[in-house]
Amino acid sequence: MRLLVIIPAFNEEESIGQVVRSIKHAVHKADILVVNDGSTDRTSEVARATGVAAVIDLPVNLGIGGAMQTGYLYAYRKGYDIAVQTDADGQHDAAELSKIVEPIMTGQADCCIGSRFLERTEYRSAWSRRMGIWFFTWMIEWMIGKTYTDPTSGFRAVNRDIIRLFADYYPEDYPEVEAIMLLERQRYRVMETSVLMHSRQAGRSSITPLKSLYYMLKVSLAVCITRIRNVS
Amino acid sequence: MNIYLFGIVFCLMFVFITVELIRRQKLQEQYALLWLTLGAVMVLFSFFPDILNPLSHFVRIYYAPSLLFLVGLLFSLVFIMHLTIVISKLHRRLTRLVQEVSLLQEQLKNGGAE
Numbered sequence: 001m002r003l004l005v006i007i008p009a010f011n012e013e014e015s016i017g018q019v020v021r022s023i024k025h026a027v028h029k030a031d032i033l034v035v036n037d038g039s040t041d042r043t044s045e046v047a048r049a050t051g052v053a054a055v056i057d058l059p060v061n062l063g064i065g066g067a068m069q070t071g072y073l074y075a076y077r078k079g080y081d082i083a084v085q086t087d088a089d090g091q092h093d094a095a096e097l098s099k100i101v102e103p104i105m106t107g108q109a110d111c112c113i114g115s116r117f118l119e120r121t122e123y124r125s126a127w128s129r130r131m132g133i134w135f136f137t138w139m140i141e142w143m144i145g146k147t148y149t150d151p152t153s154g155f156r157a158v159n160r161d162i163i164r165l166f167a168d169y170y171p172e173d174y175p176e177v178e179a180i181m182l183l184e185r186q187r188y189r190v191m192e193t194s195v196l197m198h199s200r201q202a203g204r205s206s207i208t209p210l211k212s213l214y215y216m217l218k219v220s221l222a223v224c225i226t227r228i229r230n231v232s
Numbered sequence: 233m234n235i236y237l238f239g240i241v242f243c244l245m246f247v248f249i250t251v252e253l254i255r256r257q258k259l260q261e262q263y264a265l266l267w268l269t270l271g272a273v274m275v276l277f278s279f280f281p282d283i284l285n286p287l288s289h290f291v292r293i294y295y296a297p298s299l300l301f302l303v304g305l306l307f308s309l310v311f312i313m314h315l316t317i318v319i320s321k322l323h324r325r326l327t328r329l330v331q332e333v334s335l336l337q338e339q340l341k342n343g344g345a346e
Contacts, residue, residue, distance in 0.1 A: 056338045060330055070331045077335070 001105060003030040004080040005097070006071030008064055009047065009088035010037040016088050017046045023086070024052040026094035027101075033074055034088070037067040043088075064154075069170035076167040084157040092155045096195040100157040103191060110162055110188040113148070113180075114155035114195035128209065132216060136177045139220065143227050144184050149192060151177045162188060171222060174215045181226040239278035247271040270307075 005023050009016050020032055032053040036044040038061035047055045056070060068085060075083040082104050086092045096114060103109040117133075136151040154176050158166070162183065171178035183190050250271050254264045277284060277300075288299040 054338065054342075056334045058330055058334045059337075062327055062330055066327045066331065069327075070334060073331055074335060074338075 001081040002079065003027070003082045003084065003101065004071075004075045004078070005030050005032045005084045005086060006035065006068065006075065007032065007053075007086055007088050008035045008037055008067035008071065009039065009043050010061065010064075010067070011039045011041045011043060012088040013039070013041045013043045013046045015090045016043055017050055019086075019088055019090050019094070020047060020050045020053045022094040023097065024050075027097050030084075030097075031080075033071055035067045035071045035074075037061050037063070063173045065170055065172040065175040068175065069166060072163050072166040072170060075163050080163065081160050082157055083163050085154060087154055091197050091199070093196050093198060096155075096197075099193055099195055100155065103193065104157045104159050108189075109191040111156060111158045111183055111190045113150065113153050113190065113192045114197075115148075115150035115153055115192040116195065116197045117149040118192055118194040128212070132212060135216065136219070136223075139223060140177070140180060140184075143181070143223070146184070148180060151180055155195060155197070174219050177219050178222045178226055181223045185226060185229070236278070236281060239281075240275075243271065243274040243278045247275060 005027070007016070007019060007023075012019075016034065020034065023030065023032055034043075034047040034053050034055045036047065036055060036057045038058050044055055044057050047053050054074075056074065058067060058070060062070070071085065072083060082101060084097060084101060086094075086097070092114065100112045100114045103112045133150060133152050137148055140151055141147050152174075156176075165182075165186065166179075169182075171182070180190060247268070250259070250264070250267045253259045254268075259267065284296045284299065288294075288296040291299065293299045293302075
């Protein structure tokens, strides 16, 4: 099975090199793709310099959704069987990668999400962020009656069917929650598995308090719409 | 300058500018047609304001100008909605275009090797 690790990166020159190397070190047989989302710093050069990652440079900034979709398009056209998405800021532990790939490999699930909260881990985050995560957990539970402990986690592996789906349509910004809803609606088997995550190693979150409120509203609406949208 | 004269001058200018924009190919045909029609209606009403009264009586509006406001507002609203739809569509297409270009670029850099 061919495995592609997609790393969307926007101005992550400080961490991207280390992230790429640690993934290659942890999973030798995986190909790595960095989608440089119109960065203004040296993200692209640093990623290329590692020599183990393919790099796609988006000529303009598309946002996380558009960047991830580019990765899925690439994965689909190059015929990959499994795609893993992971952050460029070093939050996701490369050593944990095989944990989320495993259920896809064995055909247990179509999509596997790495969760920080399924079991007690050392991960700590700001209370405002936890509030947001709780809110989305509650919202998804209320809508489909299934509990996702970490719906905003961007550490996930998907199989070829979902690669094709995401290459065709992938939600815009802050897409993780909406993607869960989409997959549930299409009756894919989505599961969570416990992983260890770090606090970010470099850079800052692109999400400011005011923005996060806006995102909460926007994503909530998107989730509601996805719930009632026609799916074939 | 009284308001009728102002109306007439404004409408004629509006039509003139619309024609000029079409001539310079700054308006797409579908919108050109829309604005020309709107301009014609406006010219009609500014030259013959008296036709507004029977029209509003016909739809039982007793203060004639409010018919103008109503129609104008609804037209604006529908048109803005239409533009938002167009922008959303363009946005989706632009995203896909950017993705395709970047994928092609990546392929080129690898010497076109698959």
